[in-house]
Amino acid sequence: MKNLFKYLKPYLLFTVIAPLFMFLEVAMDLMQPALMSKIIDVGVAGGDKAYIVKTCLLMCLCAILGIIGGAGNMLFSTKAGYGFAKNMRSALYRKIQSFSFANIDEFKTGSLITRTTNDVTQIQNAFVSCIRMLIRSPFLCIGGIVMVLIINAKLSLVVLTAVPFLTVMIVFLLKKGKPLFMSMQEKLDRVNTVMQENLAGIRVIKAFGRADYEKKKFKKSNDALCESTMKAMRMMSLSFPLINLIMNVTMILMYYFGGQMVFEGSINPGEVMAFSNYITQILMSLTMSSFTLMFLSRAGVSIRRVNEVLNTVSDIQDGKDTEAKIEKGVVEYKNVSFRYPGQSGDNVLNDISFTARPGETVAILGATGSGKSTLVSLIPRLYDASKGSVFIDGKDVKDYTLNSLRSSIGVALQENVLFTGTIEENLRWGDEEAPMEEIKRIAGVSQAAQFVEKLPESYDTVLGQRGVNLSGGQKQRLCIARALMKKPKILILDDSTSAVDLKTEALIQTALREVFDEMTVFIIAQRISSVMDADKILVMDNGRIIDSGTHAQLIKTSNVYREIVVSQLGEEAVKE
Amino acid sequence: MDKKNIAGAPFPSENPAGKKRRFAPAQGSGGHGPRGPRGPMGEKPKLKNTKGTILRLAGYLTAVKLPLILALLALLGSTVATLITPYVSGRLIDVLNSSSMLSPAFATALVFGAYASTGLFVSARLGKEELAANLKKLAAEGLIFALTSFTVTSLGTGATLWILNGDASRELIKVLSAMGILFLVSTLFSLAQQLLLVRVAQHTVRVLRTDLFGKLQKLPLRYFDATPHGELMSRLTNDVDNVSNMLGNSITQILSSVITLVVCLYMMLSLSWQLTLVSFITIPFSMMIMRAITKRTKKLFHEQQACLGELNGIVEETISGARVVKVFSREDNVIKEFDEANEDLTQAGTKATILSSVIGPMMNVVNNIAFALMSGIGGFLVVNGSVASIGMIQSFLQYSRQFAHPFNQIANQITTIQSALAGAERVFAVMDIEPEPEDSSDADPLSAPKGHVLFENVTFGYKPEQPILKNLSFEAQPGETIALVGPTGAGKTTVVNLLMRFYDIDGGKIEIDGVDIKDIKRQNLRSSLGMVLQDVYLFAGTVKENITYGKLDATDEEIIRAAKMANCHDFIERLPKGYDTELSEAGSNISQGQRQLLSIARAILANPSILILDEATSSVDTRTEMNIQQAMLALMKGRTSFVIAHRLSTIRNANQILVISGGEIIERGTHEELVEAGGFYANLLSSQYKSGLLDEEED
Numbered sequence A: 001m002k003n004l005f006k007y008l009k010p011y012l013l014f015t016v017i018a019p020l021f022m023f024l025e026v027a028m029d030l031m032q033p034a035l036m037s038k039i040i041d042v043g044v045a046g047g048d049k050a051y052i053v054k055t056c057l058l059m060c061l062c063a064i065l066g067i068i069g070g071a072g073n074m075l076f077s078t079k080a081g082y083g084f085a086k087n088m089r090s091a092l093y094r095k096i097q098s099f100s101f102a103n104i105d106e107f108k109t110g111s112l113i114t115r116t117t118n119d120v121t122q123i124q125n126a127f128v129s130c131i132r133m134l135i136r137s138p139f140l141c142i143g144g145i146v147m148v149l150i151i152n153a154k155l156s157l158v159v160l161t162a163v164p165f166l167t168v169m170i171v172f173l174l175k176k177g178k179p180l181f182m183s184m185q186e187k188l189d190r191v192n193t194v195m196q197e198n199l200a201g202i203r204v205i206k207a208f209g210r211a212d213y214e215k216k217k218f219k220k221s222n223d224a225l226c227e228s229t230m231k232a233m234r235m236m237s238l239s240f241p242l243i244n245l246i247m248n249v250t251m252i253l254m255y256y257f258g259g260q261m262v263f264e265g266s267i268n269p270g271e272v273m274a275f276s277n278y279i280t281q282i283l284m285s286l287t288m289s290s291f292t293l294m295f296l297s298r299a300g301v302s303i304r305r306v307n308e309v310l311n312t313v314s315d316i317q318d319g320k321d322t323e324a325k326i327e328k329g330v331v332e333y334k335n336v337s338f339r340y341p342g343q344s345g346d347n348v349l350n351d352i353s354f355t356a357r358p359g360e361t362v363a364i365l366g367a368t369g370s371g372k373s374t375l376v377s378l379i380p381r382l383y384d385a386s387k388g389s390v391f392i393d394g395k396d397v398k399d400y401t402l403n404s405l406r407s408s409i410g411v412a413l414q415e416n417v418l419f420t421g422t423i424e425e426n427l428r429w430g431d432e433e434a435p436m437e438e439i440k441r442i443a444g445v446s447q448a449a450q451f452v453e454k455l456p457e458s459y460d461t462v463l464g465q466r467g468v469n470l471s472g473g474q475k476q477r478l479c480i481a482r483a484l485m486k487k488p489k490i491l492i493l494d495d496s497t498s499a500v501d502l503k504t505e506a507l508i509q510t511a512l513r514e515v516f517d518e519m520t521v522f523i524i525a526q527r528i529s530s531v532m533d534a535d536k537i538l539v540m541d542n543g544r545i546i547d548s549g550t551h552a553q554l555i556k557t558s559n560v561y562r563e564i565v566v567s568q569l570g571e572e573a574v575k576e
Numbered sequence B: 001m002d003k004k005n006i007a008g009a010p011f012p013s014e015n016p017a018g019k020k021r022r023f024a025p026a027q028g029s030g031g032h033g034p035r036g037p038r039g040p041m042g043e044k045p046k047l048k049n050t051k052g053t054i055l056r057l058a059g060y061l062t063a064v065k066l067p068l069i070l071a072l073l074a075l076l077g078s079t080v081a082t083l084i085t086p087y088v089s090g091r092l093i094d095v096l097n098s099s100s101m102l103s104p105a106f107a108t109a110l111v112f113g114a115y116a117s118t119g120l121f122v123s124a125r126l127g128k129e130e131l132a133a134n135l136k137k138l139a140a141e142g143l144i145f146a147l148t149s150f151t152v153t154s155l156g157t158g159a160t161l162w163i164l165n166g167d168a169s170r171e172l173i174k175v176l177s178a179m180g181i182l183f184l185v186s187t188l189f190s191l192a193q194q195l196l197l198v199r200v201a202q203h204t205v206r207v208l209r210t211d212l213f214g215k216l217q218k219l220p221l222r223y224f225d226a227t228p229h230g231e232l233m234s235r236l237t238n239d240v241d242n243v244s245n246m247l248g249n250s251i252t253q254i255l256s257s258v259i260t261l262v263v264c265l266y267m268m269l270s271l272s273w274q275l276t277l278v279s280f281i282t283i284p285f286s287m288m289i290m291r292a293i294t295k296r297t298k299k300l301f302h303e304q305q306a307c308l309g310e311l312n313g314i315v316e317e318t319i320s321g322a323r324v325v326k327v328f329s330r331e332d333n334v335i336k337e338f339d340e341a342n343e344d345l346t347q348a349g350t351k352a353t354i355l356s357s358v359i360g361p362m363m364n365v366v367n368n369i370a371f372a373l374m375s376g377i378g379g380f381l382v383v384n385g386s387v388a389s390i391g392m393i394q395s396f397l398q399y400s401r402q403f404a405h406p407f408n409q410i411a412n413q414i415t416t417i418q419s420a421l422a423g424a425e426r427v428f429a430v431m432d433i434e435p436e437p438e439d440s441s442d443a444d445p446l447s448a449p450k451g452h453v454l455f456e457n458v459t460f461g462y463k464p465e466q467p468i469l470k471n472l473s474f475e476a477q478p479g480e481t482i483a484l485v486g487p488t489g490a491g492k493t494t495v496v497n498l499l500m501r502f503y504d505i506d507g508g509k510i511e512i513d514g515v516d517i518k519d520i521k522r523q524n525l526r527s528s529l530g531m532v533l534q535d536v537y538l539f540a541g542t543v544k545e546n547i548t549y550g551k552l553d554a555t556d557e558e559i560i561r562a563a564k565m566a567n568c569h570d571f572i573e574r575l576p577k578g579y580d581t582e583l584s585e586a587g588s589n590i591s592q593g594q595r596q597l598l599s600i601a602r603a604i605l606a607n608p609s610i611l612i613l614d615e616a617t618s619s620v621d622t623r624t625e626m627n628i629q630q631a632m633l634a635l636m637k638g639r640t641s642f643v644i645a646h647r648l649s650t651i652r653n654a655n656q657i658l659v660i661s662g663g664e665i666i667e668r669g670t671h672e673e674l675v676e677a678g679g680f681y682a683n684l685l686s687s688q689y690k691s692g693l694l695d696e697e698e699d
Helices: A002-046 A049-097 A101-107 A109-151 A153-200 A202-207 A211-264 A269-311 A372-377 A402-407 A423-427 A436-445 A449-454 A472-484 A502-515 A551-557 A559-569 B050-097 B103-129 B133-164 B170-218 B221-226 B229-271 B273-279 B282-320 B322-327 B331-357 B359-384 B390-431 B492-499 B522-528 B543-550 B556-565 B569-574 B592-606 B622-636 B671-677 B680-688
Strands: A331-338 A349-356 A361-366 A387-392 A409-412 A490-494 A520-524 A536-541 A544-549 B453-460 B469-476 B481-485 B507-512 B529-532 B610-614 B640-644 B656-661 B664-669
Touching (some): A002 A049, A002 A109, A002 A269, A049 A109, A049 A269, A049 B331, A049 B359, A109 A153, A109 A269, A153 A202, A153 A211, A153 A269, A153 B170, A153 B229, A202 A211, A211 A269, A349 A372, A349 A387, A349 A544, A361 A372, A372 A520, A402 A409, A423 A436, A423 A472, A436 A502, A449 A472, A472 A490, A472 A502, A502 B680, A536 A551, A544 A551, A544 A559, A559 B622, B050 B170, B050 B229, B050 B390, B170 B229, B170 B390, B229 B282, B273 B359, B273 B390, B282 B331, B282 B359, B322 B331, B331 B359, B331 B390, B453 B492, B469 B507, B469 B656, B481 B492, B492 B610, B543 B556, B543 B592, B556 B569, B556 B592, B556 B622, B592 B622, B656 B680, B664 B671, B664 B680
Parallel strands (some): A361 A536, A490 A520, B529 B610, B610 B640
Antiparallel strands (some): A331 A349, A331 A387, A536 A544, B453 B469, B453 B507, B656 B664
């Protein structure tokens, strides 16, 4: 909780004020039985009508003061609670944005969503009912006990006998409850994850006709969720009748002893009545606080889960040099090796060294799984090298701030993810402020303009999540345009033209060089035609660069390269 | 940086999501990142009628009739038992004043004891036959717990009484034992009722969630195209949760309130009609307050749930697209977008909660004033001698408190109920969306089709006004390989989407083995078509689980054979745990090309009659591709295959090449014929192989 305190800070005033108002309300509530017993013992017993009227008016006044307290408490506690939750969600989301992929994998998307929404809501609810109930209840309870003591100390001993029973019971319930709530939230994660996967993979599910299988899978996680919710809720519902029972027994005891005392003449019947009223009040307050405590223990679980996220240190830390900017775009790998964090097995990259200069196009070729994508993902620091370093303009990439580093690098990824929104909005990811002509110009370079402008709503066409309503090649062309919008010093095209036909690809490459002649370009591709004109071709195998050079050189020197060429273009291409 | 669009382009008003509420209209047309319409299509933003929603929810409750009825019986018991207590305690005060007998109270208590035992007996009997075994177990648990704690306390009480029992009057002890029985009865009943209701609530929610999920499986792809995933997830969890909260708490509260109301009224009237009239003052006030406030909060709660859904949508989309967010260093922008949604949610939530929670204190003040008035007037009545005893006033005041309680209770439940109804409406909104049309009743099972495929004048557009395919016709004989070639966006993937019946065509007809695919059960149709998609999707789970997605009961040998054919056996073996390696969600542990190989293995294992390869090997390097070529050819042999690819190696052996451009087939024929013809295809090839190498290329 300490950890989360800072999110409450802006609302500290509300948090403090709310209980004060509650105090007012409770004080007024407490006055009522006392005044009433006065009406009976003084007014009625003495036949004093004026006193009855006076006391009655006093009670009305108390009621009105009470509402001010009650409403004020509601107002401030709600504001504080929702504000607290807002800050917490915001902090969580910021943290998640700073996560590395290893971090995200560790939590899973479904769980991160549960934590940012559901868990925060749990904490918020507990917090609000806490500053409402948990404070109201002890006030009521303690106030009740004080009043009882004032009326008759001897009789109030009876009330106190109930305390140990109640304590034992509440502690027992809380202890039992906690693990149940934990498992409840975990099961909720699971439901969320299954659902998220289903939505993302809906095409595959439909294609394989696996709806029933998925339903079964969902049923399993849903049943588990219901099972564990039921267990937790059962636990919670035990508390109410049990507290009632204990307090009612106390009531009987009180009546018994009170009765004795009335017979002895050491207490008035009106006072016994007040006693029973206060016991009811104490009972209610204890029931409420046991509920609140349950809430709290549920929230405790959520707090832990939220803290897990907040306390996770991102694997990728921001660079220190805030001044550093990429001017030219000279990329140099020095003895770089890499393996995915937390995974055993061979290195994905082994001892990679090469240099790429502005204006150069470096193509990377190699078998599936040979480490091509991994190699380029070290440049924008999607991952950090395990050994060795990547330098840009002579400076280690780790020294640039992530923002300055990534804003100079344009990447079109293999998985072409577009976001819900219009085409224009998606392109603006690369440059918020670009004028429309610029967007059109860049879209022209990536050969996206032709098809976009043919759409009825052109750049205002709304894309579904992940750009579902476009073809693969169209998405890729938009992704390239999006990357180019940044006017990057370094451009990485990671197999991002695989679904583009060859003619269009050739057009993209030509246009690219005409417009951005000083850019360092990395191209990962399978097609020889995509890489043939590169200034340097790196041939990769099993995480190593086995050959490098131009097309003309490699055809002579590299067996692997020659094989690839033959596989695509036939023997003629290598004969020369 | 909430800039206006330079182009001044507002959100298109006829977006597929329908008219969607925007809570911050001022920002709606701003160019601040892709925050398009969030909300499923076809859903009206208007609030639906509350009555309908409640009735529908009630429909779900009929499935749990028995526990519900038992719970209500228990509720009745515990409420009535609780309600008799003030009567008894009122008598008690009178005993303290005089020493009149209390046999009526005692008799009532005995009756209730009998009622209690019958009730328990009945529920135990029913439990045997109908309720699940675990319900009995938990009832027993609760009973034992309650009984022990009660026995311990009452033994203590008894002992004290015995020790102190000097000259205590017999009446006092009688009254006290009557109370004791009442308390025990009410405890047992409320325990039973709580446990039963938990079951009712959870069962209903489980069914609700399962139904919603099942419905999602039936929805057409168009729906998923238009709805952010996180938004849907929010309906499944947050909204359903709200319903569960209501069922768990509010039903009891409201019903017990009603019972309390009736019983209290009766008791009050029998005690003093004058005072009863005074207590009625509260009713119109309470009603007015409640009506005024709930009218406003209803809308707000709906807004709150919608905001929560939107927030979920943003979180889901940006986490699953984290890679892109990072490389564009858009963290700040998505955070800003999130903050806006977060702010909206906070605003709506705060407003709704404050407004609805004001009801509580308002009710409280009304009640307290009434209480004061009654104390005063009651006092007068006693002084004037028109009411019998102080004890009676005590009873009456306690009842009048209880009488006011229901209004308080209902007021307190309004927050829960309204957000639950808002949630239920959102859930039902999804359930009401038109699903994929039902399979026609005489749907042909299509067992092991030969693979004759016919497209006849097929017209289709994702949006009707924007046709993608125009009058497309072609025929594939069983066993033939058809290659679809053409510029991006020409409609190649659409052709296979239609064959899979992901979308229904707008005109023309598609037949397999002479049967219109509309007459074939979707399940059968799709499982006889094997598809390897452009965008590979693998599920979180082991490698093996992903391969067997095509055939759940596959043996290990079959899996390995398929993997070997797809050329992925070797790299799988190199993974840390081989076939049991968990694939991570962000998919960092295997490459895109490897994913494609796995999805090919998946299709191989499924052993379909018709094969669709949509850019299936685009991320696989050509040498690996050559290695799997053999397997692919073997796979395609005897099966009708549709191949979409840009690579010549994949298409040149096709029996038919269809060149699609602008939604029409502009050329068709074999590789040689098309090269000969020197049209679009030949052009495409020569641009691909700049020096025209290809023409005389050898195998």
